[in-house]
Amino acid sequence: MFSLIITYEDNYFFRKIKTFLWCIFVKQESAPFWIWQGVYDSFEKVPDVQTVFGPQLIDQMAQNTEWILKEIDAGKTPFCGHEALGVLASTLLLKQNEISIVDFGGGLGTGFLQLLCSLPKNTKIRYSIIDEEKMCEKGRSLFCGWSNLEFFNELTENHINNTDIIYINSVLQYIENYTSVLQKLVALKADFILFDRLAAGDNPHFVSRQLNAPGQALPYMFLYIAEFRSMLSQYGYRVICDQTTSRQYNQDSLPFEYRVERFRTALFLKNSP
Numbered sequence: 001m002f003s004l005i006i007t008y009e010d011n012y013f014f015r016k017i018k019t020f021l022w023c024i025f026v027k028q029e030s031a032p033f034w035i036w037q038g039v040y041d042s043f044e045k046v047p048d049v050q051t052v053f054g055p056q057l058i059d060q061m062a063q064n065t066e067w068i069l070k071e072i073d074a075g076k077t078p079f080c081g082h083e084a085l086g087v088l089a090s091t092l093l094l095k096q097n098e099i100s101i102v103d104f105g106g107g108l109g110t111g112f113l114q115l116l117c118s119l120p121k122n123t124k125i126r127y128s129i130i131d132e133e134k135m136c137e138k139g140r141s142l143f144c145g146w147s148n149l150e151f152f153n154e155l156t157e158n159h160i161n162n163t164d165i166i167y168i169n170s171v172l173q174y175i176e177n178y179t180s181v182l183q184k185l186v187a188l189k190a191d192f193i194l195f196d197r198l199a200a201g202d203n204p205h206f207v208s209r210q211l212n213a214p215g216q217a218l219p220y221m222f223l224y225i226a227e228f229r230s231m232l233s234q235y236g237y238r239v240i241c242d243q244t245t246s247r248q249y250n251q252d253s254l255p256f257e258y259r260v261e262r263f264r265t266a267l268f269l270k271n272s273p
Helices: 012-027 055-073 083-092 110-118 133-142 178-186 225-234
Strands: 036-040 098-104 124-130 149-152 165-169 192-198 206-210 218-224 237-244 264-270
Touching (some): 083 192, 083 264, 133 149, 225 264
Parallel strands (some): 098 165
Antiparallel strands (some): 192 264, 206 218
């Protein structure tokens, strides 16, 4: 019996911040912020870290998911923030009748709802969200009776050789040992890995202090994109699309060589045997 497990005990900060990512990057998407300060070489060297974690933050995310569901039920197309996933899924559906997606750190299903409101009705989707158990419990409650959406706090052998797309949206920057996580995810042998809002550029690899979340001060990692691509290449994946996102961040608080003013959407394809 093989079980591939990802638990957030591997990284303290990921467990603490996941529930308020919606507040930072969706609810306040258009507001100007002075977000990052300082350059550090590890999470532990970031000073004055402050985290707030509680069920009220999950409830805020649940309210957003419920609002999106109501908009979809009313025949509208609400903003979900996962446009690249919708485009990739629709492209795959041109040559196959069903798609299977693993959304790592997918929260309460806004990626799934992106597909629900943008793809043709009756599209066959198998969508798995991997997140911490408290998040999964809320997700199961919100989507009770939905057979095509499941919530897991770990990966199982059923995901191996049974996944078309691995989707990772604005997650890796909060996981210091992200290479370990990627090693577990590539073991699924998915055809595609899609990284959205990836904090990576031509900058040196470094950690900064994120300040824009109310009551929070968090370690936030910026990756060196060439090193990141090389690592995925070693795992058997090659980049087939890499572009910067539309939003531009003010990073005047950081030294010039460390500024990553636009994040990335990067799509990797598994090499043929």
